[in-house]
Amino acid sequence: MKKTKEKRVIYYSDELNDDFAGTNIKEQKRVGNNFKYIHKGFFWKLFSAIVYYGVALWVFWIYQVVFKRVKVVNKKAIKKTHPGRFFYGNHTSIDDVYKPGLLVAPRQNKILANPDAVSIKGVSTLAQMMGVLPVPNDISGIKKFVESVSFYSNKKYDIFIFPEAHIWPYYTGVRPFVDSSFYYPVLLNRPVYAFFTAYTKPKGLFARYRKANAIIFVSEPFFPDQTKPKKEAQKELRNKVYAFMKECSQKYSTYKAVEYVKVEKE
Numbered sequence: 001m002k003k004t005k006e007k008r009v010i011y012y013s014d015e016l017n018d019d020f021a022g023t024n025i026k027e028q029k030r031v032g033n034n035f036k037y038i039h040k041g042f043f044w045k046l047f048s049a050i051v052y053y054g055v056a057l058w059v060f061w062i063y064q065v066v067f068k069r070v071k072v073v074n075k076k077a078i079k080k081t082h083p084g085r086f087f088y089g090n091h092t093s094i095d096d097v098y099k100p101g102l103l104v105a106p107r108q109n110k111i112l113a114n115p116d117a118v119s120i121k122g123v124s125t126l127a128q129m130m131g132v133l134p135v136p137n138d139i140s141g142i143k144k145f146v147e148s149v150s151f152y153s154n155k156k157y158d159i160f161i162f163p164e165a166h167i168w169p170y171y172t173g174v175r176p177f178v179d180s181s182f183y184y185p186v187l188l189n190r191p192v193y194a195f196f197t198a199y200t201k202p203k204g205l206f207a208r209y210r211k212a213n214a215i216i217f218v219s220e221p222f223f224p225d226q227t228k229p230k231k232e233a234q235k236e237l238r239n240k241v242y243a244f245m246k247e248c249s250q251k252y253s254t255y256k257a258v259e260y261v262k263v264e265k266e
Contacts, residue, residue, distance in 0.1 A: 032138030037148035179238035
């Protein structure tokens with residue numbers, strides 16, 4: 001008799017703050033006023049291009065498309081706008097850092113990430129060259145961080161944000177998230193896209209080595225309403241993105257590779 005895999009069960013109590021990434025990084029790097037977000041040097045740009053175009057882009061593509069069998073639906077909608085856009089997606093895997101390459105390749109992009117991404121010695125520089133912009137965990141770094149997001153968007157880098165903030169592996173629903181990260185497209189008057197990774201039963205090549213198949217659904221572009229107060233425009237964008245994710249979750253995420261069970265806090 002063929003042995004079936006036991007489904008992993010994760011117990012949670014706080015949808016906003018619980019994290020199940022499993023990175024086990026004991027001490028985060030302090031990301032504050034001294035952190036260098038913007039790199040204009042020739043050699044940085046050269047080596048960044050080599051890392052991204054010469055290695056990362058191809059490795060990520062093969063891993064995502066050939067091994068993980070990730071598919072993208074409605075990618076053509078992205079061609080309706082120009083680079084410098086903001087993309088918001090659900091956060092269900094450490095592989096999420098690879099997904100921007102499937103959506104806007106071959107262009108380089110920037111990904112807003114937890115300081116964990118730059119907390120490992122020897123990996124911090126590589127992560128930044130591949131596009132990581134760590135969200136500051138020191139209030140002194142907020143001004144430079146906001147300046148860097150504006151700088152790269154103006155330089156025609158697409159900015160990817162995971163507003164749920166914490167990784168819940170293979171989660172099929174949509175967790176609540178605040179509208180603070182929608183400040184940037186309102187400030188810069190940039191188009192916004194939502195994308196949602198849905199999970200289906202694993203099948204096809206290498207199916208036995210995957211927990212699930214992934215399909216990325218891309219929305220039509222949303223535009224900030226510049227006639228409204230900034231806070232109201234932020235909330236409106238947030239609600240549109242959330243509604244798109246929720247609809248995709250209910251229609252297309254049909255396979256639970258991991259079971260999530262809510263428990264009350266003690």
